[in-house]
Amino acid sequence: MKKTTIKDIAKEAGVSIATVSYILNDVKTQSISDETRVKVLKVAQQLKYVTNRTAQSLKIKKTGLIGILLFKDNKPSPWSDLKYAKTIYRIEQLCSALGYHVILMQIDSTAPSYKVIMERNLDGVFLINVDQARFSTITPYFGFGIPVFVIDSYIEDSLFHKIMPNIEASFQFSHTLLGEDPQFLIMDSYNNEKWMDAIKQASGLSEERIYVYESLSGMRAFSAQFDGRPGIVMNEFVANEAAKTNQNIIAWCTCHCPEILSEDMAKVSFDMSDYTAIVHLMDSYIHDVEYANEEKFILLSVSS
Secondary structure, three states: OOOOOHHHHHHHHOOOHHHHHHHHOOOOOOOOOHHHHHHHHHHHHHOOOOOOHHHHHHHOOOOOEEEEEEEOOOOOOOOHHHOOHHHHHHHHHHHHHOOOEEEEEEEOOOOOOOHHHHHOOOOEEEEEOOOHHHHHHHHHHOOOOOOEEEEOOOOOOOOOEEEEEOHHHHHHHHHHHHOOOOOEEEEOOOOOHHHHHHHHHHHOOOHHHEEEOOOHHHHHHHHHOOOOOOEEEEOHHHHHHHOOOOOOEEEEOOOOOHHHOOOOOEEEEEOOOHHHHHHHHHHHHHHOOOOOOOOOEEEEOEEO
């Protein structure tokens, strides 16, 4: 098969060869719009462009830095700061074992700052709880070929890996534990609307049987409608509160903290050991410019 050249990329993207060269080599002295930069990088990846290994080794020096960018909840809850603590700890632990240093940055929706990204040449990036709009804004700051994995975000782009709980399997497992269909769903709130829509659709429940957490009073009022009937509560912190008004629930441990729940509460957990393969997958991208994994959805395994 004919090897893709920057001329092929320029033709497909509708820009000059020089522009493609500037973007692929991350030349800082040229003024190129984010829109053009993103377009060229996407075309390069779609055409499976591979840089010359010798030239690349001379031009690009690996920094050994992995970025974790946590997008704070647009609608904060009392447990927002704890929601991804174990996920971040696990990723950092696994990256350190491979010799990487991790930079953690929390991004506020009201005043996002990407200065730390521009000041660092990251080898790979994990984006947590990012919405589509900010994802499109932030990705131009990453260089060509930098692997980007998103967690709990349904991004409409086949170039990026998406990591999320296996929702379909979770609903099936919950049905088995309950012995019947759940009558309601209390959801945690996420920044990514499409991710929340995917959860709602997978539940098979009508809108009036689904509550997205906003307040304790609102959740209690909703739960009171289903007194004693079986239901599912996402997020173990939310489940602890929901159990005060309805004991017949299954808690989905999306924060990976099942230990905070009572022993007799039915629960669904998600396997944190899956992150071992995920971090090694990123490592493969970093060290091999020709590496490609076609599976873009990585679903965390379900357990009791």
